[in-house]
Amino acid sequence: MDQLLAAFRAHPTRPPSASEAARMVGEDVLDLLIARGDLVRVSADVLFLPETYAQMVERIQALIRERGSVTVAEVRDQLETSRKYAVALLEHLDERRITRRVGDARVLR
Template identity: 40%
Template structure:
């Protein structure tokens, strides 16, 4: 049985606030962030995901939610102009590695924003 209360709030310690600032600085300098190598406090990262500071791309990678939205919008724009696109086109358009282009495209496939058809991806418009 679950109990809810309106008085519940999460209290963040001063040391956690410093870590949050550190994590946000990392997010400002790196586009794709490996949780395991960059962040000491996994619970804090989960709170930051819940608070929309980070967007989880896969089990190990997060990115700034602000950067994520910009990248998704750029990919949507590219696909609206070109219909079907290959990973290489996204890589070149965003000026990122093939590995990261594939990572974000697979995430967008899972989110049903895009769909894969062989080597091509397109917007998942119904």
């Protein structure tokens, strides 16, 4: 578990995928880490540390307040992550009703 969490800390905005994490510690341990709140699942294969998740959500909200809306590419660039993680995070925020997709952009609800 310590090695896995260290891997998440080493690359907070580009962490191991859920499938990679499961290979490292097993499905049961991964499920436990998620249930305990040590990791936040935003999609089937994307997980973040809770502090990274909170910081990214705050940055996205601030960007939208500043610009009116954001695109996947803008989030990817601002968070220094990949499109895979930016899309998963934005879709998660849409599901949580924090953001709403309007065309190719996201706005705050």
